[in-house]
Amino acid sequence: MAAQNLQSVPAEPTGQAPASAATTEADAAGQAHFDRVIAEDSRIEPKDWMPAAYRKTLLRQISQHAHSEIIGMQPEANWITRAPSLKRKSILMAKVQDEAGHGLYLYSAAETLGQTRDKMMDDLIAGKARYSSIFNYPALSWADMGAIGWLVDGAAICNQVPLCRASYGPYGRAMVRICKEESFHQRQGFEILLELSNGTEAQKQMAQDAVNRWYAPALMMFGPPDDDSPNSKQSMAWNIKRFSNDELRSRFVGMMVEQVKVLGLTLPDDQVRYNEDTKKWEHGPLDWHEFQEVLAGRGPCNAQRLERRREAHDDGAWVREAAAAYAAKQLNKQKEYAA
Ligand SMILES: [Fe+2]
Ligand SMILES: [Fe+2]
Secondary structure, eight states: OOOOOOOOOOOOOOOOOOOOHHHHHHHHHHHHHHHHHHHTTOOBOTTSOOOHHHHHHHHHHHHHHHHHHHHTHHHHHTTGGGOSSHHHHHHHHHHHHHHHHHHHHHHHHHHTTTOOHHHHHHHHHTTOSOOOGGGGSOOOSTHHHHHIIIIIHHHHHHHHTGGGGOSBHHHHHHHHHHHHHHHHHHHHHHHHHHHHHTSOHHHHHHHHHHHHHHHHHHHHTTOSOGGGOTTHHHHHHTTSOOSOHHHHHHHHHHHHHHHHHHHTOOOSOTTOEEETTTTEEEOOOOOHHHHHHIIIIISTTHHHHHHHHHHHHHHTHHHHHHHHHHHHHHHHHHHHHHO
């Protein structure tokens, strides 16, 4: 899946209460180490001192990214039973399973910042946490599996490859593996569209319709325009984010322009052009009001996605209980052996 470039929380002062001289000294040394690591473009690890705002920003970003991965399973899981062949069914199942794995890596990375997975999950199912707005759109036809893979996973790759160099070690390392799998996801989506495009006229129309519906939401995955993204600057200063939203969006459009020709389809945007002066790809206007509405929970499928997540969480209660009971039993055994 795909993590959209979710707004990170604003930078804020550490806001610590007056500390003892020893604490102040430790903080000063920690800050100096942190500044040096960032200046060297090296990595901060979980046990390192870090500014409270850096921790909070990362926790917000990584948990939102994790939520996006697991909510992102839903639009495609919806089509597993209706895949047109055994081959397509097994590929789609593998892809959806990959997304669950991405969620797992990212929840684990977020936990290293001091948040429990239970709390993150509670926030998600209570509707308090955000996830990528793209997954609140419905997957209406089999061709949507192609468009999601090609456009949504494609945008995710554009967004996430630079995150492999994020300054927080566990996040960057998780992204390396995720990006490899996202490449497979995009490829399988492209291949679905290619086959449909070379099929009957009705199949080609279905592919074009899916591209038409997913194009603009995919472009909005990069987040609001730079002028309207005040927190990006701080994230870039911390080497979490490497390129601005508009820069990444422009690169993505450039990639899609070439690939859509191979597909024999078109992008639903007659304003795509390469600007020789800025050396950037430009696109038509996007509906940012719609983006904000979907992000605020008023998209076509928000309620359904959260309801399904709640049901899945409840259905999985026995698995969590069994795993906890097994872990307790193993711990007791170890204690008995040690005694
Ligand atoms: Fe994916
Ligand atoms: Fe993913």
